[in-house]
Amino acid sequence: MKDEVDSREDRVANLKGMGCSRKRVEDARFTQGKGNYVDDVKLDGMLFGDFVRSPYAHARIKSIDTEAALKVKGVLAVLTAKDLEPLGLHWMPTLAGDKQMVLADGKVLFQGQEVAFVVAEDRYAAADGIEAVEVEYEELEVIVDPFKAMESDVVLREDLVAEDGSLPDGAHGPRKHHNHIFTWEAGDKEPTEEVIANAEVVAEESMYYHRTHPCPLETCGCVASMDKVNGKLTLWGTFQAPHAIRTVVSLISGIEEHNIRVISPDIGGGFGNKVGAYPGYVCSVVASIVTGKPVKWIEDRMDNLMTTAFARDYWMKGRISATKEGKITGLHCHVTADHGGFDACADPTKFPAGFMNICTGSYDIPTAFLEVDGVYTNKAPGGVSYRCSFRVTEAVYFIERMIEVLAIELNMDAAELRRINFIKKEQFPYTAALGWEYDSGDYHTAWDKALKTVDYEGLRAEQAQRVEDFKAGKTRSLMGIGLSFFTEIVGAGPVKNCDILGLGMFDSCEIRIHPTGSAIARLGTISQGQGHATTFAQILASEIGLPADSITIEEGDTDTAPYGLGTYGSRSTPVAGAATAMAGRKIRAKAQMIAAYLLEVHDDDVEFDVDRFVVKGAPERFKTMKEIAFAAYNQAIPGIEPGLEAVSYYDPPNMTYPFGAYICVMDIDVDTGVTDIRRFYALDDCGTRINPMIIEGQVHGGLTEALAVALGQEIAYDDMGNVKTGTLMDFFLPTAWEVPNYETDYTVTPSPHHPIGAKGVGESPHVGGVPCFSNAVQDAFRAFGNRHTNMPHDHWRIWKTANELGLHD
């Protein structure tokens, strides 16, 4: 046999296990046009459903006339709230403990809200049917500003006001006003106020993290097929959490969970957009039940941008205190969170503001307090984690801006200010003032490496010269150096504090080894481009000693995959990756017993070596995992049942805390506001690195989404609640032309509690990238008195900053 003569090194390489840049197994089908996305699903007799949507942001619905629409050739049915009401499906629960209209029940609360669902033979007839539905609206006063909402007499959610005018508690406790959703607190209020009141230096700043959208290239959609003969509902869809969707569908439809099969096929990017449950899913299911035929619903791009899953929209007010030398003593943060017409945030139940309480960042801040007020407005619901763990992008942006503002207040270098406040390596595990226990980190090493690589001192000297030249009239270009040091909190999460709708946020892996030494592993997660089929096989290869190329990874079919909470918040590697390793170890434990039997020694006398068990001290005596697999099925071994399978449900003991150091060098044309990213350096520490090629790809992608958000991507509304950025003409998705090359680097600080020490990486570059780009823009103007300006830093807003600083005079 070949492996018997291969060196140990060759045997390791042959596995393509952890640490190697294995090429992706997914790519063959994608590069040949053979991916299978939800819109590729085509069933016999399949119908097509689409929505009549409200042109108004706030209006009462006087009447809906579907008669003309039903006469349109090819239209079979038009559903309204009245049709769903007898089924109890005109409203549905949101992930945040609120409820949301499936179809407008008497009024609409945001532009684009679903009013009626037209079911037709094809897309064309559905579109014609939509045009023919007549809806009479009575316009109501529109509120798009959360601060005004908190003062207005206008009641957005009449369903949340009792008949006597009192306000029943919401899902997260008492409400202060009829447009208020919740108040959420973390940390110590009084001590924080005291520290800040007595501090030598205090910096204060208000910042708005604008509303944006994950906007994956594939929009959301589904195909619902009710098989009335067998009583079984099959639902294909763009679901980042297929099992959770199955449970939710079961709970709201009354169909027993075993009779529902949810399938997430290939997904064309998620970034948080595909976590929630949308009216389209419910209406498709109902339409399939009503018509007895499969029904497909696919959003168009405008629907996607206007109605499903916005992100951010946080108004943040901070105070940070320090000694004169720059040692931070306290942090206070208040957030007014604009949640739109319904609270449909995708956060763990106990965290209505997600993990915003990671906002002390990478710094040893002894005292802190956070308060978040959620508010209803006439905007689309959502509040998802766009390429980040729950609200971590907001938190990191907040602290990385506060650090910059404090540096200005102290007249100090912002890199040095960070350095003297970092949590020290020896302080880990570190319990932060707002409650989280950071697992591991070595921030100083990462920071020093980053600063040295880019020649930070040299950059600052060049920048100073540029300022001189600018003042002397020799140039109209300024130079910004953006710094960002972030700590992510990912891998939600420990069931003791993380659940969504009561579903614990564990994850799972089930492994079946075939007799000839290949395997299939199924997980509760679902890849949307992360390459799970490649990387999870690598984890397993290293754990069980079978080549990754011999391991199939399968996800996304609830009939076959073990229960799991899906893929978002960088939780796949921290949670399902851990489950994979643990299930692999169960396989290995049984294999050890089989090997010992075959080698006629005691279990303790064999040890695992890459792809085999060897007799301790006699490496020439061994059984390969391939041989063991065959024996597991085909040899009667006393006391050991046949087969080689394992299941692991992994409830992580803690979150993981990846971190990184990013530096951006940017030139800014003061006269036009045009930016040019000259250099971007990204050092990531995601613990153990499973596949460096994929990590690098994730970093490039996350940084590009960060660039977009920082420099122009927004969902903007006018005062009437009209969405001003409904197509890709105005919603900024950068092309290859607008994006720079990135330099990537790393350090490795394994997670001490994760079975393989991995921490997750997909979202770090977004979380750390946004403040880095933003800080670069703002840093360029620091010498001229700039403290803070809000994103997005598009041309005109940068121009406005320059203009207000008198740089055009």
Added chain:
Amino acid sequence: MIPAAFEYYRPKDMAGVLSILEEHGDDARVMAGGHSLIPMMKLRMADVPHLIDLQDVGGMSDIAVTADSIRIGAMVTQHDIIDHDGLASAAPILREAALQIADPQVRYMGTVGGNVANGDPGNDMPGLMQCLDAAFTVVGAEGERDIPARDFYEAAYMTAREDEEVLTAVMIPAPQGGYAYEKQKRKIGDYATAAAAVQIVKDGGSCVSASIAMTNLSDTPIYSEDAGAALVGTSVDDAAIKAAIAAMLGDIDPTEDNRGPVAFKKHVAGVILRRAIERAWSRA
């Protein structure tokens, strides 16, 4: 995004086009590449019961360059313009501008005729054609007539072309001197925040003629005669450029949109024009 139903026609000659136009009046629209019209139809912002596809009508896909003039058929695409070496040497501003329009795929389909005819103030070719003092040939039941580009645009989507007429060609007097097409946009595929087309003739260190037009800064392209005049007779020094910018700012009337407020657009228009003038002058 599904358009409303329409009747589709693909006539073989112009007589066929004109007879359909005559029959259906403003219920009919001609279409070349369709990259302006089809998105509008998909968004149901344009209602076109009768759609006339011009692709089989011959004689509109040629570029003819002579010593004193250039004729570009209406069906010539942006890609054709970029690809045409004779045109690039006779009127290099055309290539410079075309490369700044949309993206590669759209430039294969987007035509000169469509770009100048539909009157979208965001399109780049109308301002460019005004700068070059082009004339548009339109044909209707009454026959052919030429309309100067500088007289063609009346308001957004309103032009001097009658509903029953078809724009068939663009005639450009051979441009002289230095040129520049300068455009600021947010990203590939965007319309201009501000764009300037400049053509300058220099003789013995002074400017003998200058033509300036601006894009997406009013509801029509703006040919600023005064801006050009401000340069003539000068050495195109800072004072002359300032005067040209001031004249141009008097002619434009931008509106606020997602690209920014009016003050910003005016400022950028000035900056862009300065850069265009300086670049054109350096090439003159």
Added chain:
Amino acid sequence: MSKKQHYTITVNGKEEEFLAEPRELLIYTLRERLNITGPHIGCETSHCGACTVTIDGKSVKACTMFVAQADGKGITTIEGIGGPDDLHPLQNAFKEHHGLQCGYCTPGMITRATKLLEENPNPTEEEIRFGMAGNICRCTGYQNIVKSIQAAAAEMSAAKEAAE
């Protein structure tokens, strides 16, 4: 609904005849009528390029063309560029250089790149970025797409030289 018309288009070398409404968008004709699901729908307003196909030698966004306009034309989609037994160098290079993640933009991206390399066999990085600017990718940040195209260009040039 308007009357269905008879159309003939040739897709990946195969002639297809069918009846359709003229307003049917070419992308739906390919995907739903002919089951050619490689080209995807991303933005519907001709910005993203996920639907890119080659029509009579031009890269075209199939979401912005009516089937009626395509009548009589020859169309190449990702399915016609290469398959398991005859992979195009670009298909291989995208895998080798991690030029894709979710895969949704990939068919349009590769289809566009074939045309780019046909017109410019040895593009610079800047020329690739400019020539691919009609295709949006949300996952990769483009860096590895550029690398993939450079690698394919080098491979194709080498193969051409060897053949000459």
